[in-house]
Amino acid sequence: MARHISIRVYQSLFREVEHTRSRARLCSFSSKYDSAPPLPSLLSILHNSITSSSSSSVSVSVSVSSLSAAPSMATTSATASDDSIHSNPLLQDFDFPPFDVVEAKHVRPGVRSLLKKLEDDLVELERTVEPSWPNLVEPLEKIVDRYNVVWGVISHLKSVKDSPDLRSAVEEVQPERVKFQLRLGQSKPLYNAFKAIQDSPDWQALTDARKRIVECEFLTSCIPSQIKKAVLKGVSLEDDKRDQFNKIEQELGRLSQKFEENVLDATKRLDKFITDKKEIEGLPATTLGLAAQRAVSKGHEDATAEDGPWVITLDVPSYLSIMKHARNRTLREEVYHAYVTRASNGDLDNASIIDQLLKLRLEKAKLLGYNNYAELSMATKMATVEKAEKLLEKLRSASWDAAVQDVEELRTFAKKQGALEADDLNHWDINFWSERLRESKFDINEEELRPYFSLPKVMNSLFNLAKMLFGIEIEPADGLAPVWNNDVKFYCVKDSSGSPIAYFYFDPYSRPAEKQGGAWMGEVVARSRALSRNGTSARLPVANMVCNQTPPVGNKPSLMTFLEVETVFHEFGHALQHMLTKQDEGLVAGFRGIEWDAVELPSQFMENWCYHRDTLMSIAKHYETGESLPEGIYLKLLAARTFRAGSQFLRQIRFASVDLELHTKYVPGGSESIYDIDRRVSEKTQVIPPLPEDRFLCSFSHIFAGGYAAGYYSYKWAEVLSADAFSAFEDAGLDDIKAVKETGNKFRETILALGGGKAPLEVFVAFRGREPSPEALLRHNGLLSVTPSA
Secondary structure, eight states: OOTTSOBOOOHHHHTTSSOOOOOOOOOOOOOOOOOOOOBOSHHHHHHHHHTOOOOOOOOOOOOOOOOTTSOOOOOTTTTOOOHHHHTOGGGSOOSSOOTTTOOGGGHHHHHHHHHHHHHHHHHHHHHHOOSSIIIIIHHHHHHHHHHHHHHHHHHHHHHHSOOHHHHHHHHHHHHHHHHHHHHHHTOHHHHHHHHHHHHSTTGGGSOHHHHHHHHHHTOSTTSOTTOOSOOTTSTTSOHHHHHHHHHHHHHHHHHHHHHHHHHHHHHHHOOEEEOOGGGGTTOOHHHHHHHHHHHHHTTOTTOBTTTBOEEEOSSHHHHHHHHHHOOOHHHHHHHHHHHHTTTSSGGGOOHHHHHHHHHHHHHHHHHTTOSSHHHHHHTTSSSOHHHHHHHHHHHHHHHHHHHHHHHHHHHHHHHHTTOTTGGGOOHHHHHHHHHHHHHHHHOOOHHHHGGGOBHHHHHHHHHHHHHHHHOOEEEEOTTSSOOSSTTOEEEEEEOTTSOEEEEEEEEEEOOTTTSOSSOEEEEEEOOBSTTOSSSSSOBOOEEEEEEEEOOOOTTSOOBOOHHHHHHHHHHHHHHHHHHSOOOOOGGGSTTBTSOGGGTTHHHHHHHGGGGSHHHHHHHOBOTTTOOBOOHHHHHHHHHHTTTTHHHHHHHHHHHHHHHHHHTTTOOTTSSSOHHHHHHHHHHHHOSSOOOTTOOGGGGOHHHHTSSOTTTTTHHHHHHHHHHHHHHHHHHHOTTOHHHHHHHHHHHIIIIITSGGGSOHHHHHHHHHSSOOOTHHHHHHTTOTTSOOOO
């Protein structure tokens, strides 16, 4: 969903903000997720990272190391005479990536040494290749594994510990690594060997998983029928067209990386210094504490939350708090303008980069025989362009009247409160008055709820839920693996017998100076039989979960908003699918090989448990007194779940619709600009039209730096699947623990276990007993008055 191929997902944030940079992951879930998409094939692991920069969705950082259950990675520096190469931490044999010691200076020599070794290995494989699993797929997987062990570390550090030196090093080696990726992806000997496997008399004896690998690796039979004989990675192109294709891929990678860097730099540019308490009236103590900490970091050593001075920024915790709570309308307007115009002017202007990206994507699609890039994108998804547009329109029509009513209700409420702007509400007023209305209707103050959601308690309850549903134990394993920041936690996942089955990192807090925004889950190591260390048991999977929530202030633990709680559950859902897979074929283990628009199913499924009474009440304990969240507040949270659901749906539909429009109908250099497209889409998806100066597209990293190009619709597509999946638990009876455990086990053995070894629709039917319906999604959001069909 690549920055490192990463599923970046910060879908929940999109419910509150005009847009986000969510890595989505790319492959990203996202996450920032987001993120970032699944990995439909082995070569897409390499290929997707070409166009990556950092985040949703959707997004799957793929780095592969040799873990305790994996074979040791052969040191690629064995033939190097240079001591600096020999001691390069990127090239050593290790069980877990050396995140703590890798520096920018290691990138250039490490990547170049690795690529030389892998090129030699590829040449040898092409010379000796045979159309058999041991002599084609397994050695190919090992080449990719060794590549990802290095690049996964580098790209992850660039996302969580960015620096000018690291950027420079990555930019310098980018053309070389892309050249290798294309060389591998366009290997005719390997392509012909895969074709021979499919044509062999042994084809029918292969497992479903192996058939999916072969078909989706180089061939076309697993992709929609509109794909003729062109192959997505350019392997069937003639020499001149292949050269053109390769140049496009190189440039797409460079532009995506630059896009994301501009967004990060533009986000960091606002450091608004405030000394007057009146200017920050209404901001909660948590926000003021963070603003004071920021002031201290800027040299104002005596800054305090109570007396200032304060420095506010555009990073998500600061921005959202200002939009929701600052009574100073002028401040809200200033910060809103800064946010929706990020990376749209001066030396950080992304507008020309967007045009170049769209132009090159169109050229790439036409080289491969498609009419537009959206058609190419859909080749690895469940949907088609027509089906995606149909779903979005049906959800839009179900949401529009409710969204109009949302705005009218806000105007009426603001007028009753004596607001001068009541008859002319603008974008910087919506979140502020929505929060006041929510407090009034449900008597819920988001900031007053923070003490009930301390991070340690939230994680403990999340792990208990996973134990109840899926029969696993999660234990701290700090110190077992190196980490990139002292705040990072490391965990071991064990089965019911106490045996380790997976590991994961958790990096929870915002660090705007070096860490990209959003939230995402990343793949560090995939389960794999071919990469087993002992030759018998499969290598164990490892994940990373990255969030950007409010860090601890003073002696208090991290006190979370309910939205941040939902985000952690979301990313953990991605991690579960990666870690609980039982698929031993590494190329389709976890979310690898799963069509992109199905990859959000487990993450969005887990969000539903935040509203389950027993789950929420186990989380919500006051961090000081241990007092449980009052029952009345829980009921109000439940009622508030559908608050402004129509508006939230429309916002997501705007993002998805403008994405599809840009990748189907937009003509680079034509009479209609990218902003014209957005305004046209907004006429049907925004009750309050965007400002003329709105440039949110310039920081829409999901589709311009992540893996969600012509794929943002997949959030809603997967929401249909996830809501319907959760309704199976509702049907079984959420108060029936035995039934919930049985349904949870079935969910684990299908959705979480089967990976990409079966088509996602088959997997869903195996769990649910029927094809998906949107009824549960609309019911959960109070929008069932209009019932579209999926």
